[in-house]
Amino acid sequence: MCVVKVDKRTKISYKIPMFIPSVRRFVVYNWQNDWTVRMIREKRLTDFDNATQMISIIVPVYNVAQYLERCIRSILGQSYPKIEIILVDDGSTDGSGEICDRWQKNYQEIVVIHQKNNGVSSARNAGLRRATGMYVGFVDPDDYIDENMYHSLYACLIDNNADVAACSWLDEYEDGRKYVKQTGIKDSNMVMTGDEAIAHDLYHGMYITCNKLLSRKACCNVFYDEDIINGEDRLFDVMVLLNADKVVYIADPYYHYCHRINSAGTKGYTHKDLSLITACQKIKELVHGRSVSLEKIAEANVHHAYVQMLSMMNYNFIKYRDDGYWCVNNLRTELWTILLSPYHNVKFKVKTLLLFLAPKLMMRFLRRRIS
Secondary structure, three states: OOOOOOOHHHOOOOOOOOOOHHHHHHHHHOOOOHHHHHHHHHHHHHHOOOOOOOEEEEEEEOOOHHHHHHHHHHHHOOOOOOEEEEEEEEOOOOOHHHHHHHHHHHOOOEEEEEEOOOOHHHHHHHHHHHOOOOEEEEOOOOOEEOOOHHHHHHHHHHHOOOOEEEEEEEEEEOOOOEEEOOOOOOOOOEEEOHHHHHHHHHHHOOOOOOOEEEEHHHHOOOOOOOOOOOOHHHHHHHHHHHOOOOEEEEEEEEEEEEEOOOOOOOOOOOHHHHHHHHHHHHHHHHOOOOOHHHHHHHHHHHHHHHHHHHHHOOOOOOOOHHHHHHHHHHHHHOHHHHHHOOOOOHHHHHHHHHHHHOHHHHHHHHHHHHO
16 A cells, blocks of 8 residues: 655744734645745755655646646645746747746746647647656646645655556536546555556546656657647557556546636547547557557557547537548447457447447437437
């Protein structure tokens, strides 16, 4: 079992006279305040020796002025003391770049990169090239993290001599709904090989990178594919895990994945989203020959990607006729493989069978369910 040990020295305690209780409450509890965050960071830095390894946290930034400061505060509030925050402004036009510059002036841990708009993969790659830490993490600018996230991941990674550590996350929606991601992690400390981790991530949908802490060994010479705008996380995750000898998972949901209207994860379908199929096919090629079960899981991952595209289209084959029928026809050619696969549940198999037998009727039914 992985137990995170916090040295007593890391507990922040400022001696403030008791005759000013309002000030005392302000310092102890209102950590979001810029001055308080700075005091906490300085205290933690002095409490750890120089042997503590640096963690580089990369944040790709594009037009997220409304959420960016919450994200930055949550990273600066980490109980792990030795971090660098790399904010990559990807040509923002809403003032996000100015927010990055303002925070950089006040915190030496923050590095800002400005570049023209090339997409999230390009921004993350720029951060990877600039990172100086022995470990690397990613946080999306409209999300935020719990203060113990990197401390816990680092402790589990070191305790298990692993190359990658991963946690669960909370799916949070603008209407207030929150759900813990069901990751299939039964124990608080689950250790796997790299191939087992790939199979686990693909099967349980844990192929994001923001819930992970990566060693330099795992992400050495690994970069995001800048031609893929949907599924780039999935492909990068697999490439990293192929370099890992050991991966450790913890069930705690330290990451807050915030779903908002018009974000990358909730926007409407465009033709470029079909790059998800390309990403999944590349994954299938990468794992070819490693094991039969892993090959079959990667194949099932491609099947699910076709259905995911149909779902993004809202099964509207009038509006997306060419792309929609292309996905259906590819599923139909794989029908027997899907029906015989142990990695598809009954619901998925029935849906695929009905799309094969009566595609128009099935699509009409699915559209009614969505509406």
